[in-house]
Amino acid sequence: MKVALLHRRPVRAELCLKRADYRCADCGQQVVLCRGTKKVAYFAHHKRDECGSSDGETP
Numbered sequence: 001m002k003v004a005l006l007h008r009r010p011v012r013a014e015l016c017l018k019r020a021d022y023r024c025a026d027c028g029q030q031v032v033l034c035r036g037t038k039k040v041a042y043f044a045h046h047k048r049d050e051c052g053s054s055d056g057e058t059p
Helices: none
Strands: 003-006 007-012 032-034 042-047
Touching: none
Parallel strands: none
Antiparallel strands: 003 007, 032 042
């Protein structure tokens, strides 16, 4: 997913640079920022769960 919540406000992964308490906009569970040199930045759940956004991307 490319959008998560930080302090209840939406943030885009490509604008984030460090670890923080990012939350899934759909289920509210904690997500981690994934950044690298080969892929576009995105947020991912720590483990696969039943959240609908864990299977695809958010706008």
